[in-house]
Structure formats: structure tokens, C-alpha cells
Amino acid sequence: MNKVCFFILFVSCFAFSQNKQILYGFSEIPQSLMLNPGGNVKNDWYFGIPLISHFHVQVGASGSTVYDIFADDGINFNTKLKNAIYGMRSTDFYSVNEQLDIFSGGFAFGSSYNKNKYISFGLYQEFDFISYVPKDYIVLAFEGNQKNINRRFDTGDLNFSGEMISVFHIGFNKKVNEQLTYGIRGKVYSSVANVSSIKNKGSFITTQGENNFYNHIFDLDLELNTSGIISLLDDENSDIKNDISTLQKRFLLGGNLGLGFDVGFTYQIDKQWTFDASLLDVGFIKHSKDIENYKLENQYTFEGIDPFFFESTENQTADDYWSNIEEDFEDLFDSEINTNSYITWRPIKLNTSLNYSFGEKRFKDCYCLQANQGYQNAVGGQLYVINRPKQPQAALTAYYFRHLFKGLSAKITYTVDSYSFTNIGLGLSAQLGNVNFYMMADNFLEYQNIYNAQSVSLQLGFNYIFNKNED
Template sequence: MRRIILFFIVISCSFSFSQNKQLLYGFSEIPQSLLLNPGGKIKNDWYFGIPLLSHIHVNVGITGSTVYDIFADDGIDFNTKLQNAVYSMKPKDFFSANQQLEIFSGGFSFGSSYEKNEYLSFGLYQELDFIAYFPKDLAVLALEGNQNNINRPFKANHMSVAAEAISVLHLGYNKKVNDHFTFGVRGKIYSSIANVRSTKNQGRFTTVLGQNNFYDHIFNLDLELRTSGLASLSDDESDSDSVVKDLKKRILFGGNLGLGFDVGFTRQLNEQWSWDASLLDIGFIRHTKDIENYKIEGDYVFEGVNPIFPDTGNGQTAEEYWNEIEDNFEDIFKLDTTAAKYTTWRPIKLNTSLNYAFGKKKHETCDCAIEDDSYQNSAGLQLFAMSRPKQPQLALTAYYYRRLFNGLQVKATYTIDSYSANNIGLGMSANLGGLNFYIMADNFLELKNIYSAQSVSLQLGFNYIFNKNED
């Protein structure tokens, strides 16, 4: 049983989703790039996203040991591979997940009839975010037991988890001040569908040699789990229809509410060099409804099970003996349940990039630029950073962008992040009349063996776009 528990701990912490969208960031032909930088360049007059299809994003990755490391048919004993996986992973290795589905979206330019230099965008999307750090000490305890770890403190702060499902209603404003500077801001209303958070656990568990028994188990614990939106869903009187109805209400103003905003800008340094940056999800959610919190706090000593069977001659029965042990456990780990309100802060994300544009189109019959004088290529570096409970999540990306012709653009990226140092991605945006389709994926080098891949992502969408007149 101990090895089964350990196995699921390792497997759970081997998969990870990331919120970095290096292929979409700065891809100005795709309207959804404004969600990553509200101050980005805009190349359309107006657009609307095809409902439920305009932006679908899923990203899977691995930090620490992979599934292939444990299940590979390489002649090595499974228990040995499981032990190697546990010992090689660190408490800061994590399992996280992020998924987004855009429900609807749109945008349009406005301003003077001569130059429409302002733009409004809006939409509603659903997001799932989850992170759980690898509980290294708990995994070692499950692997080795406490008999071989006398006087060793096993830390409780290795246990850290946060999960939430939310919907986000947003309105963005973008203004091109002049040819050198564009800025933007986006306001957001968060509606929490469900939330689970336990990120500030403290304490330790230590086994020492006992006096009245073989061992004494010493607990010094300060553990807390906060939840909102779950208690009513698990109510015995709730059926599937009522649960679905309740979840639908929470998508728009029916859950615990919060506010936030994004800011961003693009600075044209000269004709070919530009710099842009954005800060996303500066905001909070206040949890006041459907709250259920659990807390264990205090110092306890448990002397273990008395190996000597009860003396029935003194009137104690076997049932009373085991009931006494059960009562001792309940007294030690007394669980306090409260409905205290709490606030969660959204994970802030930073994007910034330095870009160099080059390669104007030339006439085939002369060495001169044609009427469309925009650059066909660009290359640059992008930095991504995101706040997390234990340490920031970072990624550095080098990219190359190419406009093949007016209706087709491609982008290639090379990313170094927490999962891999050789992540190659490819993205494409294509227009057929007013219909725009884009698809993006990364880590192509690892697709030959998906079980050993450090990360794999996919995002795609459909929009209807009315482009600006470039003449």
C-alpha cells in the first residue's frame, strides 16, 4: 500500500501545464494576442471570434522525472526506477495545469474618419489553473518508512496546492498615440466557479525512541485547506442536473467575484527595432460564498499502538481497546472546520520582448520596394515570468516570424524554461477571405516519444476578421 501511494504521488507530480504562450505573444495578425499584451499592435479594423472556437489552449509538460523514466521497458526493476524518481525530484518540482476556452470575443477600431487609432476589445473566457508541488519528504516517508529515519524531521511545508476554475469577463482599450508608441489597458471581472488552496502549510513529523513503547511520534503541525464553491456541489441532496445548473450560473456573476486589470505597451525604437511589455492579471477574488475551510494546528505526541493485547481480566474488551486507539487518533488530529471568508490573488504574469524587423518586398524587375513597404520578417527575444507560491516560473524564448504573403504568416520559437532547454515550437495564421484560422504547437523534437517529452502544447482558434486597408 505504501508503494502504491508513493507511485501516485510521483505520477501526479510528473505532469505540468504552463501559462506561457510564446507562440501567440506578439503575433499581431491574431486578435487573441491582445489578451497577452493590451498595448500590442493591431492589424484589423474589427473582428469577432467564432463562439467556443476562437481560442482553445491546452499545455502539458513534465518537471522532474517523466512517465518514461518509470515505465520504460529497459530491464531495470520497477521499484528501482520508482526510487530513482523520488530521490531525483525536488520539493520545488511541481505539477500544474492551465486550460483556457474563449466563450465569445470581439473588437473594433474607432476614432477620426481619417485615422482610427483607438480600439476596443471584449470577451468572456473560462480558465482552469492548478499547481501542486512535489511533497518530497512525504514521498520519502512513504518509500522508506519511519523506522529507518529515527530523529529525522519530515517537513510539512513540502505540501502545497492551489486550484481554481474561473470565468473572466473583460473589456480592453488600445490607443496608438503616434508611430512610435502604443499603449493599452484591460479591465477584468473574475467569477470564481470553484477554488481550493493550501499553500502556507508549516510543521514537521518526527519519530523518536519511546519510553512506554518502541517509538514516539511527534507532530508539530499548522495545516490549512481553504475551499469555496465545493461544499454545495458535494451536498447529498444535489443531483447532476442541479450541479450543472449551479455551475452555469457561476460562469457569469454567479460565483465569488473579483476585479483585475492588464496593462501593456509597444515602443517603436526606430524603423526596425521595437520593444514591448505587459503585466497581466493584477487582481484578486474575494471568496464569501459556499466556504468550507479545514485546519489542523498544534503539538502532539502519539506513542503508537500498545503491542500488548488488553488484559481481559481487568474488564477491558478487545473492542474497547481498539476504540481507545481510534479515540486517541481523533483527539490528536482534531480537524477544525470554519466558514471564514478569504481573498486569493491572481498569479501575475510578465511578458516582454525585443524585436528586430527586416526584409522588405522587392520588385522582381528592379531593386526597389513595392507599395506594401512593411517588413516581411522579424526576430527577437521574449521573457516570460509568472508568480507562483514557492518561486516564479520563468521562460526565455528566441523567435523568428515570416509573412509568406498577405494571407499566411508563420512563427518558429526556441524556448528555455523549467521543463526543457530545447523546446522548438511552430505556429501558423491563415486567412481565407475574412475567416482566420490559427494553430500552434511546441516541443516538436520530443514528439517521437511523447512519454519522455518535457512539454507539449496546443492552441488553435477561428475568427472572422475585417482587415485594415493597407493602401
Template sequence: MRRCAWFVILLVGVSYAQNKQILYGFTEIPQSLLQNPGGKISNDWYFGIPLLSHIHANGGSSGVTIYDLFAVDGENFNTKLERVVYSLKPTDFFTFNQQLEIVSGGFAFDPSYNKNQYISFGLYQEVDAIIYFPQDYAKLVYEGNQNNINRPFRLDHLNGTSELISVLHIGYNKVVNDKFTYGIRGKVYNSITNINSLNNKGTFITVNGDNNVYDHIFDLDLSLKTSGLVNLTTDSDFETKDITKQILFGGNLGLGVDLGFSYQINKQWYLDGSLLDIGFINHGKHVENYELKGNYVFEGINPIFPEVGSGQTADEYWTEIEQEFEDLFTIDTTKTKYTTWRPIKLNTSLNYTFGKRVSKECDCTFDDSGYLNRIGLQLYAVNRPKLPQVALTAYYYRRLLNGLSIKAAYTLDSYSFSNIGIGMSAQLGGINFYIMADNFLNFKNIYNAQSLSLQLGFNYIFTKDED
């Protein structure tokens, strides 16, 4: 039962997947500029409905699903747990990403009245977390050490990070000519809370002992860094106003930049790309770090209880053992400042447009209506503590009616090779609504999906066609 509880906590207790392959390049949706500040723009101005303009949630696991453990198929749970423990690798991970746009807006301008420049701005909140599977920790918990004498368990398998931030941003988009557009976005990061345990080292090994049955040898270099937590958990004078201040840029601050471009190769082919979150956060407020370093030998617990009448109770005996164990390991607590780097993301795509709208009256095309269809390939990559995550997407876009467009995407990524997603953007008057989701093949049994993503939002848009 203890093994079961431990592993469930590992799966659901932590929650980094930020690929928005359907939103990327969906020019009718203003939030696509957050994926490429140099992307094409199809509106004169817009503002996002506060707290509703962009809602995003994405979570996943690279090597196991809930169904693998809890499927009602008659198989023993311990058998499933054993299969999962031995199938996962230290590079497998569990991720969660959530974004909520608080306010946003944008407008076109130009002194020459061509309106080939565009300013966009906003504020959003984000939760972002990843933990790698601690393989040797899991095997030690599952097997115990009695059957693993002289086997070193690697402690560097423990790696994870989690943070809650708010981001204030402003972007500039410039149409240089008919072929080239570029953009840049500046960001101010406000880290509300951060927890990370990276670059751990060390081993644990059990050997036959001299003074007891076994000796347990620890070679430790472990650390946990936190900011924005100690004041929430230990400061009795901390009030609601202090939390509000911490959320509204009273936390640990950092700076970042996004870069992007679009290049029209010819009438039907174009190339675009972006680099996002090139930046850092300095953590100096409400910092508390924990370090456990050194070489330790623990000779184990003498299993013989004190004799009756010796004056020592069983509770006192175990308290003494616990104290000996605590005295052996010295955890250093520090207030040392530290810096975290944002996970840099790469997007690039090659696109082909085709299909003009045909007039039934003259059997000719509307030359100024643009192409109705688009296909393309998009590459996405994000920097991770151990290995970059990469995804390749093939998509089809179709403008069905004025104000109604859809996009379907097939993605190969770190989670699966069968990710099919669909997105829709609809506009009625000035109100724009969009919704997107992926992994449709798993909707019949979402517990067997290795990742799930949902995006939706409402904006008020004044389009260029309304000039």
C-alpha cells in the same frame, strides 16, 4: 503496489504553465491582444467563432516525465521510482493550464476617422493548477519511519492550488503616435471552484517510546481552503440551474487589470511589454476550510490482538484503534472568507524587422508592404507560490504570402532547455485560422516531454488592407 499507486496519483491526479511565447506578438491573430493589450493591431474589426476562437491546453513537470517511470527498458520499476523520489526537490512542480474562449470581438474607431483606437472584449473559461513535489512526504511513504528514528520530516513541503474560473474582459488600445502605443484591459473574475493549501508548517518525528516501542510526535500547522465545492458535493438540493448560475458570474468575484505598450525605436527596431492579471478574487460563497493545528503525541498501536474468548473481535479492536487516532487529531472546519491573488505575468520583447518584398518588374521594393521577417528575444515571468517561473525565448517570424505567416521559437524555461515551437496563421477571405504547438523535439516520444502546449482557433477578420 501501494507505493506505485500513490505516486501515479501524484503525477497525474493534479494538474500552471501559461507562457504563450508563440502567440505573443503574433499581430495577425487577434488573441495576441490578450498577451499585450498595448500590442500592434492589423485589423479593423473581428469576431471570434464562439467556442472555437481560442482553445489552449498546456501541462508539464519540472523534474520528471512519464517515460522516466514507465519506459519499457527492462529496468525494475521500484528502481525507477526510487530514483525519481530522490531526484526531485520541494521546488519541483507539476502544472496544468487550459483556456477556452467562449465569445470575443474587437473593432477600431476614432472620431477623426483615423481609427487609431481599438476596443476588444470577450469571455473565457480557464482551469489553472500547480502542485509542488512534497519531498519529505514522498520519502516517508517510500521508506517508512522505522529506519528514520529521530529524523524530522518537514510538512511544509505540501503546497498546491487549483481553480476553475471564468473571465469577462474589455480592453482599450490607443496609437498615440508613430512610435508609441499603449493599452489597458479590465477584467472581472468569477471563481467557480478554488482549492488551495499553501503556507503549511510543521514536522513529524518518530522517537523511541516509553509505553510502546515508538512515540510519534506531530507539530502541525496545516490548512486547506476551498470555495465552490461544498455546495456541489454535499447539497442534495443543488440543481443544474445552480451550476449554470455559479458559472455565469454567480460564484466568487474579483477584479483585475492588464497593462501593455509598444514602442517603435526606429524603422526596424521596436520594444514591447505587458503586465497581466494584476488582480484578486474574494472567496465568500460556498466556503469550507479545514485546519489541523497543535502538538500531538501518538504512542503507536499495540500489535497484540485480544485473547480468544475475551469477547472483542478483531474488527472491533481495529475500530477502537481507528477511533483513538481520530480522537487525537481535531480538524477544525470553518467558513472564514479568504482572498486569492492572481498570478501576475510579465512579458517583454525586443524585436528587429527586415526584408522588404521586391518587385520583379522594376527590381525595387514595395515600401508600403511592410517587412517580411522579424527576429527577437522575449522574456516571460510569472509569480508562483514558492519561486517565480522564468522563460527566455528567441524567435523568427516570416510572412510567406498575403494571409499566411509562420513563427518559430526556441525557449529556455523551467521545464527544459530544448523547447522548439512553431505556429502558423492563415487567412482565406475573412476567415482566420491559427495553430501553435511546442516541444517538437519530443513528438517522437511525447511521454518523455516535460511540457506540452497546443493552441488553435478560428476568427472572422476584416483587415485594414481591405479599406
């Protein structure tokens, strides 16, 4: 149990999120199809360069930052720590998401004159973690219970889940006509490791007892589910080669398995207006291998300790007295351990956007339209929502897109989300011959003081692409 707690503590030191607002709708990049399987496709075929076709990492926290507490601003550290603690909300969170493409590819097919269907496929690794701030636990540790007689502390504030998975996927995209394109993607999840504790309930109350004793009243219903962790932390079977082999098997469909799907569409309202939407990761994973669950469910009253010793009897010594107190207290936290299978649901994500294109490209000498060049600019708004254990999290983005010149496109975003109201991002996609390279980052305004940043993200990748307009 101690090793599991250490693993959870290590993981929760990081904080990430899943929104990819810069990549969404960036159809020059093949990976944008992963955010909307019904998006517009602008290549005949592509393959992602293995392990570097797509890498995404995003760091953030909705509560206080490191700078809030440790800034050298002349304010007393204890004052800043106190302000940070009392400024917390139980809905503040730290979340983790990292994604790496192992391999990916796609190709168009159909009639010789109208390749209106597209298959995409691949394998990626993903790590996802969220932990809500256990505010009542922190306040109790900071203040102690002597100042909080008769106050109810909510033990359900402890709420977190995390998982590392691999995902095999295959998607189908069809352009029905000039107005409508739709797509669907099937997924097979293989869980490498999982930890989940999201249904906790209960309370802790201290009341005044007799003879200046305190009564500590616990009403606990706490549960921690784990899969794929215990075998890796077992000292008796610790072997690096075996652990690596085990992880490889789990990445290749040897872990706890699950199924899911993505669905999406793009609708061309008129020549310049476009509406699209997608629903991602509608699915589940059943955990039945390498399980170890812990459940603590009890109602107990601990009456405290009489510091002026006990009344000696013939059958009880001082050691017996203190031993009994220790046993009583340990019994309170004696958790039930089981290996029951359980199901986790993937965090469903919704994306939708409205886009307006303008600025047709013209020849300078005659101001005539250049055929098949499309519009050079676009502006729009995007809504992103992800389902989370306590409540959905949302982000709203405004963006400007431009083809700078042949082979180079850029997208600038402004996002309001749970982390910040001043999130400015930039993405660039460059194509040299058939090689595509892209890089995206956001929250540029916070780079001047990274310790005060609520969130920072990075995406990059390399692909080999044959575009539709190429011979």
C-alpha cells in the same frame, strides 16, 4: 472531506502551464492583444467565432515523467521508482492551465483619417492548477519511519491551489504616435470552483522511546480552503440539472467575484527595433459563497503501541485499550471545519520582448520597394515570468517570424523553461478572405515519445477579420 480529497486527486492527475510564447507578439492574430493590451493592432474590427476563436491547453511536469518509471529498458522497476523519488525536489511542480474563449471581438475608432484607438472585449473560461511535489510525504511513505529516526519531515511540502473561473473583460488600446502604443484591460472574475492549500507548515519526527516504543511527534499547521465544491459533491442535493444550472449561473457573474487588470505597451525604438512589455492578471477574488475550510493545527506526541498487550485492570478490557488508542490517533487528525471567507490572488504574469525586423518586400522586375508592405522577417527574444506560491517560474524564448506570402505567416520558437531546454515550437496564421485560422504547438522534439515529454501544448482558433489595409 473525503469527496474534496477525491476532487483534488482527480484534478492533480493533469499538468499544464500558462506560457503562450508563440502567440505573444503575433499581431496578425487578434488574440495576441490578450497577452499585451498595448500591442500593435492590424485590423479595423473582428469577432471571434463563438467557442472556437481561441482554445489553449498545455501539459507539462518539471519532475520525472511516466517514461522514467515505466520504460521497458531492462532496468528494474523498483530501481527506477527509487531513482525517481530521490531525484525529486520540493520545488518540482505540476501546473494546469486551460483556456477557452466563449466570445470575443474588437473594433477601431477615432477620426476618419486616423483610427488610432481600439476597443476589445469578450468572455473566456479558464482553469488553473498548480501542485508542488510533496517530497517528504513521498519519501516517508516509501521508506517508512523506522529508517528515519530523528529525521524531520516537512509537512509544509503539501502545497497546491486550483481554480476554475470565467472572465469578462474589456480593453482599450491607443496608438499615441509612430513610436508608442499603450493599452489597459479591465477584468471581472467569477469563480466557479476553488481549492487552495498554500500556507502549510509543520513537521513530523519519529524518536526512539522506552521499551522499543517509538514516539511520533507531530507539529501541524495545515489548512485547506474550498469554495463552490461542497454543494456540487453533496449526495443529498445531487441533481445533474441543478448542478448544470448552478455552473451556468457562476459562469455568468453568479460565482465568487473579483477584479483585476492587464496593462502593456509597445515602443518602436527605430524603424527596425521594437520593445514591448505587459503585466497580466493583477487582481484577486473574494470567496464568500459555498465555503468549507479545513484547518489542522496541533502539537501531539503519539507513543505507539505495545504489541504485548496491556496490563489488565478491573476498569479496562482489551477492547477498551484498543479503542482508546484508536481515539487518540483520530483526535490528532480531527480538523476544524469553518465557513470563513478568504481571498485568492491571481497569478501575475510578466511578458517582455525585444524584436528586430528586416527584409523589406521588393518588386522582382525593378527591385523597388512595395509600398506599405513592411518587413517580411523578424527575430527577437522574449522573457516570461509567472508568480507562483513557492517561487516565480520563468521562461526565455528566441523566435523567428516570417510572412511567407499574402495571408500566411509563421513563427518558430526555441524556449528554455522549467520543463525543458529543448522546446521548439511552431505557429501558423492563415487568412482566406476575411476568415482567419491559426494553430500553434510546441515541444516537437518530444512528440517521438510522448510518454517522456516534459510539456506539450496546443493553441488554435477561428476569427472573422477586416484588416486595416482593406477597403
